Amino acid sequence: MSLLSIRNLNIRFRTGDDYVHAVNDVSFDIAKGQKLAVVGESGSGKSQIAMAIMGLLAPNAEASGEVLYEGQNLLALSQSQLNRIRARDISIIFQDPMSSLNPYMRIERQLGEVVVQHEGLSRRDARKRALEVMEAVQIPDARNRLTAYPHEFSGGMRQRIVIAMALICKPKLILADEPTTALDVTVQAQIMTLLDDIQRDLNTAVMLITHDLGVVAGFCEDTLVLYGGRVMEEAPTLDLFDGPGHPYTRGLLRAVPNISDATATLAAIPGSPPNQTRPPVACPFAPRCVDVRDACLEALPDLTGSRQKRACIRPVEELT
Amino acid sequence: MLNYTLRRLLTVVPTLLVLIVFSFYLMRLAPGGPFTSERPLPPAVMANVLERYGLDEPLHVQLFTYIKNIVLHFDFGPSFSQKDRDVNDVIAQGFPVTLTYGFWSAVFVLACGIPLGIIAALRHNSFWDYSMTGLAIFSQIFPNFVLAPIMVLLFTLSWGLLPGGGWNGGQWEYIIMPAVALGTSYMAGVARLTRGSFLEVMSSPFIRTARAKGLPERTIIIRHALKPALLPTLTYMGPVFVYMITGSVFIDVFFSTGGIGQDFIDGAYSRDYSMLLGLTILYSLLTFTLNLLLDLAYAWIDPKVRSKL
Amino acid sequence: MSIAKKQMNAAPYAEAAAADMVTSRSFWADARGRFLKNRMAVVSVLMLVLLVLFAIFGHTIARWSYEEIDWTILGKVKTEGGPTLANGHFFGVDELGRDLYARVVQGSRTSLLVGFVAGTASVLLGSVIGASAGYFGGRFDQLVMGAYTIWISIPYIIFFVVWKAFFGRSLTQMILVIVLVNWTAGLLIVRGQVMMLKNREFVDAARMLGMSDFTIIFKHLMPNILWVIVIYTSIVIPEIIMMESLVSFLGVGIQEPNTSWGALISEGARTMTFGTLWQLAFPAAFFVVAQVSLYYIGDGLRDALDPKDR
Numbered sequence: 001m002s003l004l005s006i007r008n009l010n011i012r013f014r015t016g017d018d019y020v021h022a023v024n025d026v027s028f029d030i031a032k033g034q035k036l037a038v039v040g041e042s043g044s045g046k047s048q049i050a051m052a053i054m055g056l057l058a059p060n061a062e063a064s065g066e067v068l069y070e071g072q073n074l075l076a077l078s079q080s081q082l083n084r085i086r087a088r089d090i091s092i093i094f095q096d097p098m099s100s101l102n103p104y105m106r107i108e109r110q111l112g113e114v115v116v117q118h119e120g121l122s123r124r125d126a127r128k129r130a131l132e133v134m135e136a137v138q139i140p141d142a143r144n145r146l147t148a149y150p151h152e153f154s155g156g157m158r159q160r161i162v163i164a165m166a167l168i169c170k171p172k173l174i175l176a177d178e179p180t181t182a183l184d185v186t187v188q189a190q191i192m193t194l195l196d197d198i199q200r201d202l203n204t205a206v207m208l209i210t211h212d213l214g215v216v217a218g219f220c221e222d223t224l225v226l227y228g229g230r231v232m233e234e235a236p237t238l239d240l241f242d243g244p245g246h247p248y249t250r251g252l253l254r255a256v257p258n259i260s261d262a263t264a265t266l267a268a269i270p271g272s273p274p275n276q277t278r279p280p281v282a283c284p285f286a287p288r289c290v291d292v293r294d295a296c297l298e299a300l301p302d303l304t305g306s307r308q309k310r311a312c313i314r315p316v317e318e319l320t
Numbered sequence: 321m322l323n324y325t326l327r328r329l330l331t332v333v334p335t336l337l338v339l340i341v342f343s344f345y346l347m348r349l350a351p352g353g354p355f356t357s358e359r360p361l362p363p364a365v366m367a368n369v370l371e372r373y374g375l376d377e378p379l380h381v382q383l384f385t386y387i388k389n390i391v392l393h394f395d396f397g398p399s400f401s402q403k404d405r406d407v408n409d410v411i412a413q414g415f416p417v418t419l420t421y422g423f424w425s426a427v428f429v430l431a432c433g434i435p436l437g438i439i440a441a442l443r444h445n446s447f448w449d450y451s452m453t454g455l456a457i458f459s460q461i462f463p464n465f466v467l468a469p470i471m472v473l474l475f476t477l478s479w480g481l482l483p484g485g486g487w488n489g490g491q492w493e494y495i496i497m498p499a500v501a502l503g504t505s506y507m508a509g510v511a512r513l514t515r516g517s518f519l520e521v522m523s524s525p526f527i528r529t530a531r532a533k534g535l536p537e538r539t540i541i542i543r544h545a546l547k548p549a550l551l552p553t554l555t556y557m558g559p560v561f562v563y564m565i566t567g568s569v570f571i572d573v574f575f576s577t578g579g580i581g582q583d584f585i586d587g588a589y590s591r592d593y594s595m596l597l598g599l600t601i602l603y604s605l606l607t608f609t610l611n612l613l614l615d616l617a618y619a620w621i622d623p624k625v626r627s628k629l
Numbered sequence: 630m631s632i633a634k635k636q637m638n639a640a641p642y643a644e645a646a647a648a649d650m651v652t653s654r655s656f657w658a659d660a661r662g663r664f665l666k667n668r669m670a671v672v673s674v675l676m677l678v679l680l681v682l683f684a685i686f687g688h689t690i691a692r693w694s695y696e697e698i699d700w701t702i703l704g705k706v707k708t709e710g711g712p713t714l715a716n717g718h719f720f721g722v723d724e725l726g727r728d729l730y731a732r733v734v735q736g737s738r739t740s741l742l743v744g745f746v747a748g749t750a751s752v753l754l755g756s757v758i759g760a761s762a763g764y765f766g767g768r769f770d771q772l773v774m775g776a777y778t779i780w781i782s783i784p785y786i787i788f789f790v791v792w793k794a795f796f797g798r799s800l801t802q803m804i805l806v807i808v809l810v811n812w813t814a815g816l817l818i819v820r821g822q823v824m825m826l827k828n829r830e831f832v833d834a835a836r837m838l839g840m841s842d843f844t845i846i847f848k849h850l851m852p853n854i855l856w857v858i859v860i861y862t863s864i865v866i867p868e869i870i871m872m873e874s875l876v877s878f879l880g881v882g883i884q885e886p887n888t889s890w891g892a893l894i895s896e897g898a899r900t901m902t903f904g905t906l907w908q909l910a911f912p913a914a915f916f917v918v919a920q921v922s923l924y925y926i927g928d929g930l931r932d933a934l935d936p937k938d939r
Contacts (some may be wrong), residue, residue: 054532079537086534094532099525104547104623113543114533149623165533335779343791348796461920463871465878465891466913473909477902484902559781566786566875573879574898584786588794588881596794600787607782610916 002029003205004053004090004173009065010279011057011229022048023035024229025065027303030173033203037216037237039252040226046209050175054092055082069173076242088118091166095178096160101150106132107161110147114168133164137194140174150286156187160194162246167198173205180215192219213256217241225249228274228284235308245310248285283311290320321626325616332608336601337387343600344383347593354400354591373400386597396598401590402583407598410583415602417487418568418579421495425503425564433507434553437514442541444519452511459508464567468501468574485576498571506560513556518549547621554618561610565603642905660856663933670929673922680919684737692717693728695735696886702726708795712907721907723893724900730886733911739889741919743873747804748866751811756858759816760846763823770820777813785810785872786879793881803883807869815861822854856934863927867920890916 001078011023023045032038040046051057053067055074067074069090074082102110111133112126121129127146134142137160150158159179166174176195180188196219199206208220216223216237223240225248226231233246244250254267271288274280283289286296291314301311310316356359370376382454389395396407396501440452462470475497476484488494510558521527522545572581580599587595619626657735664670693699702709702722712721720729762773788810796802814886826832827850851858874891877883878898883889890912897909 056528083534083536086478086532088534092532094525094529096525102530102544102548104621105544113535113539117533117539118537151624152627162529165529208437262613307390339783346791347795392743415700457921457924461917461924463875465875465898466894469894469901469909469913472898473901473906562782562784565784569784569786569790570879584790585879585881588790591794596791600791603784603787604782607784611782 002031003034003068004030004207005068006049006053007066007068007119009049009052009063009067011045011052011061011063012279013058014060014062017301018277022061022229023052023063024280026226026229026231027065028224028231028234030205030207031245032172033199033205034222035206035208035220036120036197037208037210037220037223038226039210039213039216039223041211041273043276044226045229046226047177050092050177050207050209051312053090053175054086055079055090065205084118087114087166087171088169089171090173090175091169091171092175092177093159093166093179096182097155097162100162101158103150106147106149107153111161111165111168114165118169129168130164133168134161136167137161137164137196139164155183156190159183159187162197163191163198166202167202167240170202171204173207174199175207177209178211179208181210181212182230195219213241213252225252228276230280230284231303231309231311232285233308233310233312234303235310239308243308243316245305245308245316245319246312247287247289247291250319251288262278283313321488321616321619324619325612328615330614332605332612335608336604339604340597340601341383344386345595346381347591348379348382354593359620373398390601396601397594399592399595401587401592401595407594410595411580411598412600414572414578414580414583417577418487418572419488420490420527421498421502421571421577421579422564422568424495425499426561428499428506429503429510429560430557433510434514434550436507436511437516437553438518438541438549440511440515441518449515452515456508456512463505464501465570465574467504468497468571471497471501485574487576487578487583494577496516498575498577501575502564502567502571506564509560510553510556514553517552518545521545521549524548524587551618551622554614554621558611558614560605560609561614564608635805645852651756653734656856662935664929667929667932669925671748673925673929676918676922677926680737680915680922681741684734684741687734687737688731691728691731691734693731695731697728697731698726699728700726707903707905712911721905723896724903724905727886729908729911732893733915734887736888736890736893736912737919738917739887740870740873740891740916742800743804743807743868743883743889744866747807747811748814748869749862750804750808751753751814751869752858752862752865754808754812755815756819756851756854756861758826759819760823760850760854762816762844763820764827764846764850766824773816773820777816780813786876786881789876789879789881790894798882798884800883800887803873806899807872809867810872811869814865815858818857818861819854822857823850826850826853860927862936863923863930867923867927870916870923872880890919 006029007027009023009026010021012019012021022043022119026045026049028036038046038049048057048061051061052063053069053074055077057063065073065075069085074085077085085285096247101107109129111130112121112123115121115129116123116126131142131146134146139145139160145153150161151160161183163179166176179195183191192215195206198204206220208216210216220237223233223235223237224231225240225246227248232248233244234238235245240249243255244253248269251267251269255269269288274284274287280300282297282299283301286292289296293314295313299313301313303309303311312319355366360366362368367376374382377385386397389397394408396411398404399407399410402410436452436455440449443449461505472484475482482493482497484497486494526543527540532538535543568579569581569584570575572579573585576582583595584599584603586592587599667751688695699716699718699722702716702718702774712719718730720733723729723732758773788806792798792802792806823846832845832849835849840849870890873882873889874894877889877891878895880895883892885892893912894909894916897906897912901909
């Protein structure tokens with residue numbers, strides 16, 4: 001049985017009299033210890049999936065379908081039931097380390113309160129645990145920096161603290177929502193290496209949400225591509241990079257800068273993201289697709305295939 | 321921190337000095353004085369009186385003596401209008417009164433304003449929330465000098481529940497109306513501000529982080545949201561204290577509390593130099609002290625500010 | 630590009646950019662449209678217009694002047710001084726037997742005049758100082774900010790009391806003192822806006838054209854922050870009316886027999902123990918109606934002009 005199993009998840013947001021359909025009929029699984037990348041441009045609904053798993057959707061959101069964690073539907077749980085799962089079983093790393101730490105609390109308290117809450121530790125033991133994780137995420141001079149405030153750390157160090165916070169209870173699943181987007185490129189690499197090491201040590205499953213295929217390549221075995229709130233393609237990362245099975249994935253890969261071939265022109269995908277005020281009735285990517293056929297505009301393509309699943313009515317061989 | 325406090329105290333000294341010199345010359349250069357009346361005193365008596373109070377000396381000498389007496393003996397000199405009373409006597413008698421109900425008024429402002437604001441924010445767009453907005457508008461249009469007569473009309477004249485004035489050694493019945501009348505509009509201001517900042521804080525990323533930690537809502541509010549939500553309120557209290565001091569002059573007059581406000585106004589009518597100057601200094605000192613306390617409280621809450629001190 | 634050529638392009642650019650910003654007619658037209666859609670604000674404007682008309686023309690239907698004492702009622706104010714149409718005292722008389730209707734007209738005149746004149750003048754003064762501080766920065770800015778910090782920490786009542794003690798309390802002097810006390814009105818917000826705008830291209834362009842600082846501040850910056858000044862004035866006017874009322878209440882405001890809402894409320898409050906409640910009710914009602922109207926007008930202006938909606 002998989003650790004997390006998402007079945008026909010739909011998320012929509014009420015804005016005035018209208019709805020924005022952010023996530024449409026998304027299903028996928030994460031096994032124990034698996035590293036899955038969820039890739040898509042902003043507005044593709046990838047962060048909202050993480051929010052739905054954590055039960056942190058905005059008040060104007062409505063979610064339907066199932067988010068099964070060890071067989072239990074998280075969408076049906078109350079906030080206090082969810083509180084027993086949050087951070088202890090599933091934790092999340094947010095994008096912006098500058099704003100996701102409380103600026104008015106000492107680091108040790110922010111880290112320690114998680115284990116005080118979930119494991120009933122005393123303040124003193126919690127401090128010990130805080131020190132352990134800070135050392136685990138390689139914060140130099142951790143012992144003396146326990147009592148520091150977030151603003152006294154650099155961006156990269158803060159993201160390490162956010163990571164430490166996410167793994168202090170040794171959760172079974174970590175949702176990493178664009179964990180490196182706000183950081184410098186060199187720091188990005190360090191943080192991804194750190195995540196990789198920790199993942200291996202704890203054998204935690206990781207769902208990495210990103211728009212950056214470069215980050216995915218070195219980290220995740222499997223990749224899920226989202227567009228307009230729908231799954232376009234799901235495949236082992238290597239297969240996907242070798243032979244992308246969906247026109248959108250192809251476009252994405254062409255838009256990744258290539259260091260070894262500096263002369264190659266970067267191909268942007270023409271057009272703009274879809275209007276999501278209505279649930280999709282046809283392939284959401286069709287208006288921007290270079291291989292579009294009339295049939296693409298008429299019906300929703302199913303996600304088919306076994307190893308490399310793709311939602312496109314045209315055979316792979318026909319794609320440009 | 322101590323360093324900062326001392327530095328701040330040092331800036332108070334020149335400020336006060338400028339204020340004293342400015343008010344002193346403004347008062348003295350104006351025509352008329354405490355002993356000008358409709359029936360002029362005989363010149364000999366006048367000279368006598370002036371000499372007794374040291375008013376016959378050159379202005380800068382008087383100013384110097386005045387400041388010297390304050391610095392060395394904390395002596396604000398004799399009152400020119402109230403016979404045989406020093407300004408110090410007036411302050412000793414009236415200041416504790418003003419300070420007492422002023423303190424309770426500040427307690428009322430914070431102890432009611434902050435919880436009201438938080439309740440309105442937690443029950444966003446509910447009955448409580450709308451009542452709060454109503455209260456805020458109400459307070460805008462019923463400032464203390466309109467509210468106080470209405471309160472006396474209701475609580476004293478109609479229902480006979482509370483005394484309509486006086487002090488009586490500061491029994492609680494005598495404190496309630498002055499404190500509430502003085503504070504109500506600021507209480508509403510605090511409530512509105514707290515509501516706004518609380519809503520903003522509750523939607524901030526670090527509260528989302530706290531939620532993701534699986535903390536109960538109560539803990540999130542008390543441990544994570546309260547401090548940052550109160551910072552704007554603290555900033556707002558600076559001007560509020562200044563306005564409340566102005567308001568206290570009205571309260572002292574209207575409720576005949578025996579506070580220093582009445583003496584201040586009387587001083588204006590009788591052109592009592594030393595009374596006006598002494599109370600001006602006292603009021604200014606009070607605002608400076610309160611502002612310093614607020615700044616220290618701010619630094620105590622906000623580590624970013626603290627590290628810069 | 631040579632500097633000369635840059636300057637040639639700068640002229641039309643500066644004009645266009647400046648015109649393109651909030652000074653454009655459509656901005657004010659849009660704002661007016663939004664304001665007119667706000668029902669509370671429109672009703673409030675009507676109320677305020679009625680109040681102003683009352684203040685200007687109210688005396689024409691009064692049967693008494695505001696200083697005249699009705700000797701037939703004096704001494705029997707409590708029993709016969711109430712509001713009635715019979716003897717021409719529509720709002721009753723005060724404890725000196727003067728016609729309260731005429732006095733409320735006079736009080737409205739004073740309060741509204743002081744509010745609008747002193748309010749506008751204060752904000753203009755504060756805006757000019759704030760704009761200069763923001764534009765020039767440096768020492769001047771530090772000086773202004775230092776003075777500002779000290780000034781706002783002094784309870785304003787002190788100035789009125791000291792002024793009352795040694796100078797007069799005519800209408801002109803009242804307005805003058807209020808403006809002097811409120812020189813800080815709008816200062817901070819205008820300073821902030823100017824600091825934000827002064828690095829924009831159209832200011833650089835104007836500078837390159839050799840325009841004087843004075844011209845840049847008044848012809849290029851001020852029109853662009855006019856909306857802030859308008860909003861702020863609408864907030865300051867009721868505050869000034871309140872300030873005037875409070876000091877008049879305390880007897881350090883406007884001089885008898887002239888009067889204002891605050892002075893009238895004060896008399897009403899003093900005499901309410903005798904049961905002559907009309908003396909409190911009428912002035913208080915006018916004061917409250919004016920404050921409510923001004924509050925909603927300010928609210929409507931803020932909603933109509935606030936750039937967040939743009």
